[in-house]
Amino acid sequence: MEVRWGGSNVDQIRLFAKELVALQPDLIVAQGTPVTATLQRETRTIPIVFVVVTDPVGEGFVAALARPGGNITGFLTSEAAIGAKMLELLTEIAPGVKRVAMLFNPDTAPGGGMYYFRDFEVAARSTKVEPTAARARSDTEIETIVTSLGGFRGGLIVMPDFFMLNHVRSIIMLAARNNVPAVYPWRYVIAGDGGLISYGPDLREIVRRGATYVDQILRGAKPADLPVQIPVKWEMAVNVRTAKALGLIVPPSIRLRSDEVVE
Known part of the structure; x- marks a missing residue:
């Protein structure tokens, strides 16, 4: 082999x-x-x-x-609808968000990122949240995007592609530093790296x-x-400690649906 x-x-x-x-x-x-x-x-x-x-x-x-x-x-x-589902979870755990960026690398994400973004955009409009396609090909671009969200009651959805997987730890640190609630597609980053909430296969x-x-x-x-x-x-995980650090309260509805709750 x-x-x-x-x-x-x-x-x-x-x-x-x-x-x-x-x-x-x-x-x-x-x-x-x-x-x-x-x-x-x-x-x-x-x-x-x-x-x-x-x-x-x-x-x-x-x-x-x-x-x-x-x-x-x-x-x-x-599936394409995962972005809409992640937005639903984000607005449930952080109902104050007004602007949500979907973070992806257009060179590695399916359909240049648009495969996910279309359903996400429709869902965002229905919840009166401003959707943004956040394209990033470098650490610097990721930092600029996450930092900009911190001053606008912004939230972040990280899409599943290999570039984002390789940069997820720095994304989590930037989100914590800038007080940005974020949803990730990988369960292991919730307990292992302090991510807020995850949803994915x-x-x-x-x-x-x-x-x-x-x-x-x-x-x-x-x-x-x-x-x-x-x-x-499909799996869902939530980190209560991270939520508290962001000034958020994890609602019972998310606790009950989660496969893993990190206290």
């Missing part, structure tokens, strides 16, 4: 994709949209099973979710399910015939 990890480094991902395809493996497991897209450009014959991908039809990885039709299939990690469960397709393909199944699967388990 060969393993490569390029993080959010696009050049490194390209290099690793070429290396793996040159080895002519029986199958490649791809984690994330940028990795899957790069591998697709390198091969149309080696079977690819993706995990942690959001919009495989829109990205051109598969013809349809029910029947992929090519050498790629796998497991969705999210169980990523470990998605990866485990991915192993079932690896097994089927190695036994002779074709990716073209294996339907793309949706997440079946």
Whole structure:
């Protein structure tokens, strides 16, 4: 078994994709949209099973979710409506927010970030919150965005892409420093790093399910015939200590729905 990890480094991902395809493996497991897209450009014959991908039809990885039709299939990690759900949680735990920024890197987020933003924007209008598409490609841009929210009763929604994953600890520190309530898509950052609240799919469960397709393909199944699967388990976590530091009270409705409450 060969393993490569390029993080959010696009050049490194390209290099690793070429290396793996040159080895002519029986199958490649791809984690994330940028990795899957790069591998697709390198091969149309080696079977690819993706995990942690959001919009495989829109990205051109598969013809349809029910029947992929090519050498790629796998497991969705999210859906367009997640932004609207995260906004709902943000306004529930921080009802005073007037402006909410959706933070993403347009180079690594699905559809340049618009895949998530459209539903988020509609939901924001209905709650009379000003929605903002906050595009960031560097630490400096992230800091500018989060700092600007601190003076405008602003809130933050962090979208699930690899760039944001690699910068999430600095985002959490900036949010705390500027008194900005934020929602994250990864449960582990709530207890581990002091994030306020999270909502997203169980990523470990998605990866485990991915192993079932690896097994089927190695036994002779074709990716073209294996339907793309949706997440079946969603998780929510909240950090009461972080809420108190921000001057917020975690409502009972959020406590009861959370899979993890950090006191």
